[in-house]
Amino acid sequence: MDDAKVEASKPATPSQGDSKTEDSLSALAALQSDVQPVGHDYVEEVRNDEGKVIRFHCKLCECSFNDPNAKEMHLKGRRHRLQYKKKVNPELQVEVKPSIRARKIQEEKMRKQMQKEEYWRRREEEERWRMEMRYG
Numbered sequence: 001m002d003d004a005k006v007e008a009s010k011p012a013t014p015s016q017g018d019s020k021t022e023d024s025l026s027a028l029a030a031l032q033s034d035v036q037p038v039g040h041d042y043v044e045e046v047r048n049d050e051g052k053v054i055r056f057h058c059k060l061c062e063c064s065f066n067d068p069n070a071k072e073m074h075l076k077g078r079r080h081r082l083q084y085k086k087k088v089n090p091e092l093q094v095e096v097k098p099s100i101r102a103r104k105i106q107e108e109k110m111r112k113q114m115q116k117e118e119y120w121r122r123r124e125e126e127e128r129w130r131m132e133m134r135y136g
Ligand SMILES: [Zn+2]
Pocket: 058, 059, 060, 061, 062, 074, 079, 080, 083
C-alpha cells in the first residue's frame, strides 16, 4: 500500500529547459515581430492516424517543422517570403534588412577603419613632429 507514497516522493526534476535556445528564439521573434506572416495557405498540416497534427509542411519552400512556433517563425522568415514573392505574389515586399550578424560585421569593419585612420593620423603627427625637431 506504500506504492502511492513512493510515487509521490519521486524527485521533482524541474525541467532545466534549454534557455539558450529560448533566448535566441525570442530574440529572433522580436526581430521579426514587425513582419506579417504570409502564405499560411501553403503550409500543410500533417496528421497522424488519430488526426493529431504532428508536422507542418511548407509547400513553397519544401520544408517541414514539427511545432507551431517554428511554423510561425518560418512564415515570417526571409527565405519563405522570398519563395512566396517568387511563386505567389511578386508584389510582396521583402525587406532587405541586414541581419544582426551582418550589421555586426559592418560595425567591426567601421571600427577597424577608424582605428586605421587614427593610426595614420598619429603617424602623420609624429612625422611632422620629427621634421620640426630636425629643422626647427
Ligand atoms: Zn516556406
